[in-house]
Amino acid sequence: MRILTFDIEDWFHILDFDETENLDDWNKYNTRIQLGLDFILSALSASGYKATFFILGWIAEKYPAVIRKIISAGYEIGCHSYSHLLIYKHSPAKVKSDLEYSVKLLEDVTGNKIKYFRAPGFSITKDSNWAFDIFVELGFEVDSSIFPTTRGHGGYLDFPYSTPCNLDIKGSLIKELPINILKFMGKEIVFSGGGYFRILPYSIQKTLYNKSDYVMTYFHPRDFDYEQPVLNNLSRARKFKSYVGLKGSRNKFNKLLNDFKFVDIKTAVSQIDWQKVPTVKL
Numbered sequence: 001m002r003i004l005t006f007d008i009e010d011w012f013h014i015l016d017f018d019e020t021e022n023l024d025d026w027n028k029y030n031t032r033i034q035l036g037l038d039f040i041l042s043a044l045s046a047s048g049y050k051a052t053f054f055i056l057g058w059i060a061e062k063y064p065a066v067i068r069k070i071i072s073a074g075y076e077i078g079c080h081s082y083s084h085l086l087i088y089k090h091s092p093a094k095v096k097s098d099l100e101y102s103v104k105l106l107e108d109v110t111g112n113k114i115k116y117f118r119a120p121g122f123s124i125t126k127d128s129n130w131a132f133d134i135f136v137e138l139g140f141e142v143d144s145s146i147f148p149t150t151r152g153h154g155g156y157l158d159f160p161y162s163t164p165c166n167l168d169i170k171g172s173l174i175k176e177l178p179i180n181i182l183k184f185m186g187k188e189i190v191f192s193g194g195g196y197f198r199i200l201p202y203s204i205q206k207t208l209y210n211k212s213d214y215v216m217t218y219f220h221p222r223d224f225d226y227e228q229p230v231l232n233n234l235s236r237a238r239k240f241k242s243y244v245g246l247k248g249s250r251n252k253f254n255k256l257l258n259d260f261k262f263v264d265i266k267t268a269v270s271q272i273d274w275q276k277v278p279t280v281k282l
Contacts, residue, residue: 001271002215003177004051004262005078005144006040007118008033008059008066011222012231013084014242015121015153019233023058023083032228033059033066036221039250041073047257050264051075054118054144057082057102060109067109076266078116079103079140086123086153087131087145096134103138115141116265118218122147122179123154129282136172142265143167144216146178149188159280163214164272166279175269176280180215182208193218198245202252209260217262224250 012020012029019025044051053070055077060067071077082102087095103114117140124131124145135143148159162181167174182189190196191208192215200208209215222228226246234242245252263271 001213001268002209002217002260002262003265003268004044004049004217005118005265006051006053006219006221007080007120008037008053008055008070009080009084009120009220009222010059011036011225011228013056013120013222014231014234014238015084015086017231017234017238020231026058031063032225033063033221035227036223036225037066037069039224040219040221041069043250043254043257044075045073047262049257049262050267051262052078052116052265054078054080054116055106056080056084057098057105058084060102060105064109067106071110076116076264077106077110077112077114078118078142078144078265079106079114080118081120084120086121087119088123088125088128088154092130092134095131096137099134099138113139115139117143117145119145119154121153122151122156125154125156126158132167132169132174132282135174136169140174142175142177142269144177144179144218144265146176147190148178149181149190161278161280163277164268164274165277166274168279168281173279175272175274177216177265177268179218180212182212184208184211192216194220194223195241195244197252198223198249202255205252205256206259209256219253224253226250 148162
């Protein structure tokens with residue numbers, strides 16, 4: 001099973017970068033959200049595959065036409081927070097307020113209940129399990145926030161599964177679709193989205209996809225916007241992760257859609273026997 005998802009945020013929504021962390025500063029940047037999104041929608045239309053879009057509430061507030069375009073094309077919507085906040089860096093009250101506002105914006109634009117969530121940067125750690133109480137309260141039924149290995153911002157190192165599982169939150173269940181991990185040459189490899197997708201040559205990507213029974217992808221419009229500006233004052237490592245491989249990413253993505261079959265979260269959830277997957281108590 002290979003699941004196709006996109007995190008809809010703009011080119012300047014870079015995590016762990018002080019100059020773009022404040023919402024008030026976002027308005028000084030010109031939006032480019034439509035450029036990468038147009039490519040994504042065109043590629044999906046050509047392939048015939050469905051996908052799930054995790055959307056920032058800020059995008060829904062500023063550019064509701066973008067959300068309506070995704071909906072009108074027949075794709076489903078999930079929440080990606082309002083302000084692209086890293087969960088582990090904030091208080092439960094701040095996170096709850098942010099997510100409540102984002103859900104309201106998305107539901108107002110779409111007219112549908114928002115049932116899916118993904119934390120920006122997969123920023124749920126073992127010390128922020130309290131976030132799942134908020135997810136239950138907000139009515140999220142499916143989460144895709146767990147990154148079960150080390151990561152620059154977040155990462156749930158001790159999480160026991162990198163395949164679908166149930167989360168038991170004080171008796172309430174949420175279906176978890178984590179990022180997939182593959183043991184490759186003795187190391188844990190992540191390959192299915194973002195910078196990992198842009199960095200790895202397609203031949204290696206294809207090999208890793210063929211070795212994996214479960215793949216959770218995650219792409220962003222900026223992954224396919226090869227003319228986007230380069231933010232000033234980024235560290236060398238962050239600049240590499242944010243901009244490497246942009247020129248070849250569209251061709252690589254089209255190859256991926258041609259070589260493999262993909263489904264959206266709704267289809268994946270319907271195909272998984274949730275009685276047989278493991279349950280993790282949090």
